Amino acid sequence: MAIFSVPNIQVKGVSAAVPKQVEDNKDFELLTENERALFISTVGIRYRRVAPTGLTASDLCQSAAEKLLADLNWNREDVKILVFITQTPDYIIPNTSSLLQHKLGLSKNCIAFDVNLGCSGYVYGLSIVGSLLQNMPGGKALLLVGDISTTTISMQDKSTAPLFSDAGTATALEFSAGSEIHFNIQTDGKEFDDIIIPGGAYRNGFNEKQLAYTEYAKGISRNDLHMKLDGIKIFNFGLREVAPNIETLLSEKNIEKEDIDYFVFHQANLLMLESIRKKLKVASEKVPYSLHDYGNTSSATIPLTMVANLNGELKSGKLKLLLSGFGVGLSWGSAYLETENIICPQLIEI
Secondary structure, three states: OEEEEEEEEEEEEEEEEEOOOEEEHHHOOOOOHHHHHHHHHHOOOOEEEOOOOOOOHHHHHHHHHHHHHHHHOOOHHHEEEEEEEOOOOOOOOOOHHHHHHHHOOOOOOOEEEEEOOOOOHHHHHHHHHHHHHOOOOOOEEEEEEEEEHHHHOOOOEOOOOOOEOEEEEEEEEEEEEEEEEEEEEEEOHHHHHHEEOOOOOOOOOOOHHHHOOEEEEOOEEEOOOOOEEOHHHHHHHHHHHHHHHHHHHHHHOOOOHHHOOEEEEOOOOHHHHHHHHHHHOOOHHHOOOOHHHHOEOHHHHHHHHHHHHOHHHHHHOEEEEEEEEEEOOOEEEEEEEEEEOOEOOOOEEO
């Protein structure tokens, strides 16, 4: 386990943007009416936000960042780091963070790079940005995290299509003496193919055969450019790894579970999350869920949940938060941080 702390770093604001287009899983035709009701009650996802053609993850993150920068009243010249975490970049090359640096009007003295991570990406991103920023007294940074996962799934695949949704988020971090964020981060590449898009990149290249659909079971058809998700293995992975990861972090850093105000999980599956919550013996009112209204937005679920569910609390007081992300890679991790009266604009719709 990689257990470590990043000193002198504080989150100053969080914002999020989602597409206006809403799809309702009660209308999902690959499932029967009874299956839809069971899916919504157990998996927990009723509505999903779907980006129209031409709207990218970087567009959503840019909108979130523009609003956050304005509300913070930051001088853009002071932003020294921009990290964009996504698995749906604008291009294979160049890195999308360079485009965002330019579009946001940031200085040429700003470090900018992309990170290819999904469900654990927000926790990883906080550790990356914080580690860089702690060496820049007076510095400011933007962590932009988002995906348009609906572009990666087959609408003929009932194992993925009702799950995924689109969103982009922005988190502002600042050098702040005396503050600290604690992390426990893990990886298991042995299970890499439990969530995978097998075609289209450089291991298997691209050819026209990858466009052909294969029916794997009734209601599950996709091609090699679509995401494959082994739901049972991922469910078992979450139950096996997430609670011990959190408990180890709290134990190693002498943090009392009872003192934490909210546990914000990656919004994967309600049944899985409730099982993790019960393993941890955490009260239900301390675990907010946004997946009913916004689905699984991959890397963006944690900050989106903060904006959608904890907006008032974040803006008006001190909070102790435990964040936990887990999934594709396989990778997972948790972070403990404290916030105070941070900027948190209302959710943006594009």
